[in-house]
Each structure stands twice: as structure tokens, then as C-alpha cells.
Amino acid sequence: MSRNLLLISTSTTHGTGYLEHAEEEIKSLLEGKKSILFIPYARPGGISHSDYTAKAREAFERWGISVSGVHEYDDPVKAVNEAEAVFIGGGNTFVLLRNLYANKLVEPLRHRVLKGMPYMGTSAGTNVAGRTIGTTNDMPIVHVKTFDALQLVPFNINPHFQDPDPNSTHMGETRDTRIAEFHHHNRQPVIGLREGSMLRVKGDGVKLLGPHTARVFLQGQKPMEFKTTEEIHFLMDAY
Amino acid sequence: MSRNLLLISTSTTHGTGYLEHAEEEIKSLLEGKKSILFIPYARPGGISHSDYTAKAREAFERWGISVSGVHEYDDPVKAVNEAEAVFIGGGNTFVLLRNLYANKLVEPLRHRVLKGMPYMGTSAGTNVAGRTIGTTNDMPIVHVKTFDALQLVPFNINPHFQDPDPNSTHMGETRDTRIAEFHHHNRQPVIGLREGSMLRVKGDGVKLLGPHTARVFLQGQKPMEFKTTEEIHFLMDAY
Numbered sequence: 001m002s003r004n005l006l007l008i009s010t011s012t013t014h015g016t017g018y019l020e021h022a023e024e025e026i027k028s029l030l031e032g033k034k035s036i037l038f039i040p041y042a043r044p045g046g047i048s049h050s051d052y053t054a055k056a057r058e059a060f061e062r063w064g065i066s067v068s069g070v071h072e073y074d075d076p077v078k079a080v081n082e083a084e085a086v087f088i089g090g091g092n093t094f095v096l097l098r099n100l101y102a103n104k105l106v107e108p109l110r111h112r113v114l115k116g117m118p119y120m121g122t123s124a125g126t127n128v129a130g131r132t133i134g135t136t137n138d139m140p141i142v143h144v145k146t147f148d149a150l151q152l153v154p155f156n157i158n159p160h161f162q163d164p165d166p167n168s169t170h171m172g173e174t175r176d177t178r179i180a181e182f183h184h185h186n187r188q189p190v191i192g193l194r195e196g197s198m199l200r201v202k203g204d205g206v207k208l209l210g211p212h213t214a215r216v217f218l219q220g221q222k223p224m225e226f227k228t229t230e231e232i233h234f235l236m237d238a239y
Numbered sequence: 240m241s242r243n244l245l246l247i248s249t250s251t252t253h254g255t256g257y258l259e260h261a262e263e264e265i266k267s268l269l270e271g272k273k274s275i276l277f278i279p280y281a282r283p284g285g286i287s288h289s290d291y292t293a294k295a296r297e298a299f300e301r302w303g304i305s306v307s308g309v310h311e312y313d314d315p316v317k318a319v320n321e322a323e324a325v326f327i328g329g330g331n332t333f334v335l336l337r338n339l340y341a342n343k344l345v346e347p348l349r350h351r352v353l354k355g356m357p358y359m360g361t362s363a364g365t366n367v368a369g370r371t372i373g374t375t376n377d378m379p380i381v382h383v384k385t386f387d388a389l390q391l392v393p394f395n396i397n398p399h400f401q402d403p404d405p406n407s408t409h410m411g412e413t414r415d416t417r418i419a420e421f422h423h424h425n426r427q428p429v430i431g432l433r434e435g436s437m438l439r440v441k442g443d444g445v446k447l448l449g450p451h452t453a454r455v456f457l458q459g460q461k462p463m464e465f466k467t468t469e470e471i472h473f474l475m476d477a478y
Contacts, residue, residue, distance in 0.1 A: 014408035045416055046423035092420055094379075134380050137411060140333075141373050141421040147382045160411040169253035171434055172376060172399040177284055181331055182380040184285035195410055 002116035005201035009159040009193035011122040037083035041099035042091025042124040080108040090123025093136035098144040130157045154238040161192030183219040190217040241355035244440035248398040248432035250361040276322035280338035281330025281363040319347040329362025332375035337383040369395045393477040400431030422458040429456040
């Protein structure tokens with residue numbers, strides 16, 4: 001597979017502007033490209049498709065890359081088939097995946113990306129790149145007929161990964177507990193990406209980028225931490 | 240409807256034992272009953288049905304109430320039909336609802352509870368008492384064919400409700416943002432129950448109990464806070 005992906009935990013880290021912390025990696029992903037197709041379906045805070053696309057456009061135009069929103073096309077499948085690159089932004093993962101299915105974009109996206117079209121995602125857009133959306137943090141505000149996602153990689157991702165707060169008196173589950181529960185019912189690996197972390201996927205290789213370590217969960221095993229710039233290729237062998 | 244419900248945000252508050260903070264209200268709900276049917280399907284942390292039932296049994300036996308687990312019966316529908324009262328414990332809301340449907344318990348539970356059988360829930364067990372599970376905080380670790388829940392009340396509940404932490408640098412959505420997103424797609428009211436809070440539902444009346452205020456979200460309106468012991472009857476008029 002000639003994958004060329006950038007899977008970003010969050011669009012905005014504390015104290016930096018939209019996509020700013022990932023600028024260098026985004027430029028590297030999109031080298032030689034003049035345009036990107038933006039998929040605004042996840043609608044963070046319920047923002048409209050147009051307003052969300054305007055936000056993405058502002059960021060990419062600074063880097064000399066033009067942005068079109070998939071909702072601007074009469075035929076979204078054709079838009080995907082003719083795109084130079086695709087970016088799926090964050091928001092609500094259930095709303096996003098439901099709209100990808102409703103617009104029949106799951107197969108076309110998968111087909112193009114596995115043949116080498118650059119793909120970037122942030123948050124929900126990173127979640128849907130995985131095997132299923134079963135490790136999203138989002139509220140299930142709409143129903144979706146299946147949790148199977150784009151499956152650009154064979155593992156699951158948990159963006160905005162948080163370590164337990166030792167001072168918290170809150171009794172809700174920690175992220176580790178939630179992912180352990182996931183592994184009672186599912187066997188694919190899960191990688192928890194802290195805010196600021198990214199995965200760079202090229203072909204069958206996966207490298208961790210950003211300032212933090214990342215936490216990998218395998219069914220029935222103790223979680224493992226991987227260092228930044230480390231290759232975690234075995235994630236691609238999941239079946 | 241002759242409802243008689245106790246909907247508890249969390250089974251265990253910081254510094255108290257299992258169900259301890261709700262002891263007085265549980266005793267009042269179950270007055271005159273000698274037994275309760277426990278539904279352990281939500282399996283917190285992946286605990287077995289037997290171990291989870293043993294935990295509930297230990298709490299209730301101190302109060303002179305015997306506990307049976309629904310998984311101990313060959314015919315779970317018959318178990319519901321013959322129960323004096325039902326308790327659904329917390330854990331994962333998706334796993335819980337999937338198992339309620341798989342065992343064909345949704346209709347029998349709804350039928351008995353709306354005719355007056357006492358019902359108590361904690362966390363996921365409180366979530367499924369609402370209209371849908373669309374306001375759970377849990378990870379969608381298994382798929383469920385519909386998010387429609389037991390609909391013992393016509394509104395949605397968000398247990399373990401948390402206020403934004405003013406010191407947090409985390410960029411994930413606040414609970415208010417998530418519920419506002421919910422209301423872009425759904426119109427039923429949502430009540431956020433902080434840990435330690437409970438709703439006591441009798442007939443068509445709803446009273447807030449516990450040490451905290453609770454936050455009510457109506458579609459397109461600013462959230463409202465209600466005081467403890469306050470009646471919030473209008474929630475029952477939702478349609």
C-alpha cells in the first residue's frame with residue numbers, strides 16, 4: 001500500500017493557533033500539491049460546513065495551498081476522486097462517520113488514500129482513519145449504522161489521550177480503563193495520542209511525531225509507551 | 240404512569256463506599272420489598288456478571304434485601320416479569336444496551352416499570368432509563384443497532400456531569416459543548432447530574448436529590464441550574 005498519511009491528535013494545542021503545531025509536518029505531507037479537499041462533516045460545536053471550511057482555508061492559504069469544501073460540490077464522490085489531497089477536520093466522530101456513509105465517501109476515500117493520495121486528519125478525522133470509531137471520546141449524538149471507519153490503518157486511535165489526574169476526585173473511568181474495556185470486546189491495537197502528537201504513516205511504516213510519548217494498548221497486555229520519532233511498524237501488522 | 244424510579248449519577252462518590260451516599264433514598268424506593276433483580280450487563284472494567292452481582296448483593300444484603308442476577312436465570316424475560324424491583328448497575332452504556340436488546344429485555348422492563356415496579360440505576364443504568372443513550376460519556380466499544388433506550392422518562396440524562404476545569408490546558412470539548420452539539424441533532428431536554436446527585440421520579444414528578452445543583456439543557460436555550468430538592472416536573476412534558 002502506498003499510504004501517505006498524517007494523523008494528528010488535535011488541531012490546536014494549548015497556546016498555539018489552528019494547525020500551527022503541525023505546520024512543518026503538514027507542509028512535508030503536501031509537498032508539491034497546490035490544493036486540498038476539506039471534509040467539514042464533523043462540525044465542531046455545530047459550526048456550519050461553510051464556516052468550518054473558511055477556517056481551514058485561512059490556515060492553508062498562508063501556505064499557498066487552496067482549499068475547497070466537499071459540500072461545495074454537486075458530486076462529492078467526484079470531488080474525492082479528483083482531489084490532490086484530503087483533510088478531514090475534527091468535531092463529532094459520529095456525525096462525521098454518518099455523513100461519510102450518507103454521501104457514499106467511505107469507499108472512494110479508502111480507495112484513493114490506499115493508492116497514495118495524501119490524507120490528513122485531526123481529532124475525529126484521525127479517529128475515522130482507524131479500523132473503527134470504537135475508541136472515540138465523543139458523545140454519540142447521532143446513530144451510525146456501523147462503527148467501521150475508513151480503515152486506512154488496521155489499528156484504532158484514541159486522540160486527545162489523557163493520563164489520569166492524580167488529584168481528581170471524579171469517579172468516571174480513566175482513559176486506560178475505557179481502552180481496557182474496549183479490549184474485552186475487540187482485538188485490534190489502540191494507540192493513545194496525546195495533544196500535540198501525530199502519526200506519520202508512509203507505506204507500511206508508522207512514526208510517532210510531536211513532543212510527547214504515545215501509549216500503545218494491545219489486547220491482554222500491559223500498555224507500552226513509545227518515544228517520539230520512534231517507528232511503531234508492528235501496528236501495521238494488526239489483523 | 241405510576242413510575243417509581245431512582246436515577247443515580249454514580250454508584251460511588253469520592254470517599255464513600257458502594258451505593259453508600261444513596262442509602263437513604265434506596266431504602267425509601269424499596270420500602271416493603273424483600274428482593275431486587277440486578278442487571279450486571281454493563282460490566283465496569285470488564286468484570287464478570289457473577290462478580291458484579293456479588294458486589295451488588297453485598298450492599299443490598301446489609302439492608303435485608305436479597306439480590307439475584309438476571310444472568311442466573313434461564314429465562315431473563317420471566318425474571319423481569321416476576322421481579323419485585325430492578326437495579327441496573329453502571330459500566331459501559333453501549334455494552335449494557337446491546338445486551339438488553341440481545342436478551343429482549345427492553346420492552347418487558349419498560350412495561351413493568353411504567354406500571355410501578357421500582358427501578359434504580361447508577362451511571363450507565365441511569366443513562367438507559369432516558370430517551371436515548373446519546374448523552375452517555377462512555378466509549379462506543381461495541382455497536383448497538385439503535386441508541387433508543389428504555390424511555391422510562393422522556394428526556395436524556397448525562398451522569399457524572401462535570402463543570403469545565405478553569406485550569407485545564409486540555410483542548411477536548413467541555414461537557415456543555417458536547418451537549419450543545421447533541422442539541423444540533425436532537426430536541427429532547429438533557430439533565431446533567433453531578434456525582435452525588437439523583438433524580439427521584441414518582442408518577443409524573445421529578446425531584447432532584449443529593450448535595451449539588453443540576454444543569455438542565457433545552458434545545459436552543461441557555462443552560463439552567465436547579466437546586467437540590469427542587470421539583471423539575473417540566474422535564475416529564477418533553478415529547
